[in-house]
Amino acid sequence: MPVDTESLLLAVLILVAAVLYSSVGHGGASGYLAAMALFGVAPAVMKPTALALNVLVSLIATVRFYRVGAFSWQLFLPLIAASVPMAYLGGVLTLPATLYRPVVGVVLLYAAWRFSSPPARPTMN
Numbered sequence: 001m002p003v004d005t006e007s008l009l010l011a012v013l014i015l016v017a018a019v020l021y022s023s024v025g026h027g028g029a030s031g032y033l034a035a036m037a038l039f040g041v042a043p044a045v046m047k048p049t050a051l052a053l054n055v056l057v058s059l060i061a062t063v064r065f066y067r068v069g070a071f072s073w074q075l076f077l078p079l080i081a082a083s084v085p086m087a088y089l090g091g092v093l094t095l096p097a098t099l100y101r102p103v104v105g106v107v108l109l110y111a112a113w114r115f116s117s118p119p120a121r122p123t124m125n
Contacts, residue, residue: 014036016031018032022057022060027053032054034108042097
């Protein structure tokens with residue numbers, strides 16, 4: 001069965017997002033959402049797909065960071081205690097497609113702006 005060009009390009013974009021995000025310890029959900037939004041994937045498909053990819057890539061990144069000694073339980077436990085309930089809340093919320101796409105667009109634009117803006121300079125006390 002032949003693979004169409006759009007599906008192949010989407011898969012490549014998702015792979016690139018996964019590699020880049022995981023290299024710094026992130027899952028990459030915003031990258032997956034951006035790629036799927038560019039290709040007009042339905043919100044009902046985007047949400048569970050991004051979640052599944054995010055969990056998988058985060059797990060791989062966590063294992064790799066742990067193996068090289070760059071994992072801190074002291075930092076991990078408070079983050080997981082807050083993120084699991086919020087992820088659940090985000091998963092049970094369902095927005096209509098007319099609202100979902102603009103919200104995702106604004107969040108992705110904000111993430112792009114933060115990524116491209118210079119980091120804040122540390123202050124000396």
